Amino acid sequence: MTTTETFHIPIPVHVDETMMKEHFLTDVSINSVLFSYHDEKLHVLLLRLTTSDHFMLPGGFIKKEEDVDEAAIRNLEEMTGLDQIYLQQFYVAGNAGRTCDPNALDAFKKFGLQKIEQWLTDRKVSVCYYALVNSPELQLKVNEAIICEIKWTPVEELPPLLFDHQMVIDKAIRRLQLDMDRKVISTYLLNETFTMPELQKLYEAVYQEKLTRSNFQRRMLNLDILERLGKRHDGGSHRAPYLYRFNPSKIEMVLN
């Protein structure tokens, strides 16, 4: 998958505000920052309205009888088909004016979503989650009536975003950096097996800095959670790197 590939999904418009208010909490929403790693870059999943040049984070609402965490999981499952995603609450975007983005208002109007425009622009306190996924394995769908484009975007090339989503992503990245130092979570971003250079490039993408190869390798091996398997060679005229995987039993004993 290249970083510019997108999916176009036509969706019927049939929800209205009364229906939303009946089934969902009115003041609260959810936004998820989906991270994935491919092409040696950390990517974030962004959505776009056909009527806007701006992108936005995926999100949803909370059913009246549903936990907020459940709603976040449901939202992700609807989009990805997966129900076992690493998901972490990391922030609440609660500014009163955050939903009053003129670009969003404009886009909603153009889209002809009168029946739900009020709902979408009413003030919402957004509970923000970040999720770690292995994107090449994903077939993405959106259920919302207003989304027409889905794009994995490298975090250093983010386009203009609606609402306060730029800040939310910034906070998600900072939190991901903290968590990768304290927990064994790179496993959620990688394939089952991987080489040391691959793991290093993931860390470099997350922390946005170069790391010294030999020292990185030593640090990872000293964690004593990697299991060395065979070797994998890319055909180049050089030594083949070992393949590793995270040792499940040892990971459990460590942190998380």
Place this chain on the structure above:
Amino acid sequence: MTTTETFHIPIPVHVDETMMKEHFLTDVSINSVLFSYHDEKLHVLLLRLTTSDHFMLPGGFIKKEEDVDEAAIRNLEEMTGLDQIYLQQFYVAGNAGRTCDPNALDAFKKFGLQKIEQWLTDRKVSVCYYALVNSPELQLKVNEAIICEIKWTPVEELPPLLFDHQMVIDKAIRRLQLDMDRKVISTYLLNETFTMPELQKLYEAVYQEKLTRSNFQRRMLNLDILERLGKRHDGGSHRAPYLYRFNPSKIEMVLN
């Protein structure tokens, strides 16, 4: 202040549900874990309803045109009179059933708060903050109609709590431990000047473990943020410890 001293504050009952729904977000609340340090222990501020044996965290609601952060600050200011408190958002308690605590329901009924009982027991997503204060300087007040007792409680002696407030406090403590490792925040819990043994006892109270005296002192001094002032002696027949204060200019340069 001893750990068992309490304040009794009679408050008139005059709010009703319609009024609340008109001015406040209906699905969201705020809870604050106020930490303070005295008598060599980390304390949390708890409130109690006269009609219940259970305690609860202070909290409040968010005005419709008010940021969530603003609401948290306002809530603390109403209670403490201070508007410059160190305050950190750290969690969202979002379980659907969290406000359905039979003990709370029972207590609200006994209190004769029919007009607002529904509001108080309706489902709320709670944005949780922790705050650091220097408690001996505080004169505490509560504006809510339902609170009759305020108590600083050592974190290792927490009484039965309403709702999910025990879990919220646990998460606040864990977050405080993480933050004290990464930021210079002990200053908010101490007086302007303090001795090294005092600082050490604060750390021991927060991390709930004994620390080696000489190593702790070395670590703190190596941070290069402490300014040594005079000495302070307690009259005991032993060497007097130095007085320190955090060097404001150096703290700014460091983290936070």
Place this chain on the structure above:
DNA sequence: CTCTATTGTATCAATGTGATACAATATAAA
């Protein structure tokens, strides 16, 4: 003046890390 309790500081070993060098390996080219 000695004793005792506490604080300030030094020392040593173990550990972790940045910088650097060098050995091992897989292929291409000579």
Place this chain on the structure above:
DNA sequence: TTTATATTGTATCACATTGATACAATAGAG
């Protein structure tokens, strides 16, 4: 077959941090 090249695996040195421990300095009590 040999040599060159690119990359990975590993070792080494210097340095900083930290736990454990020892010892020196100080302020009274007796």
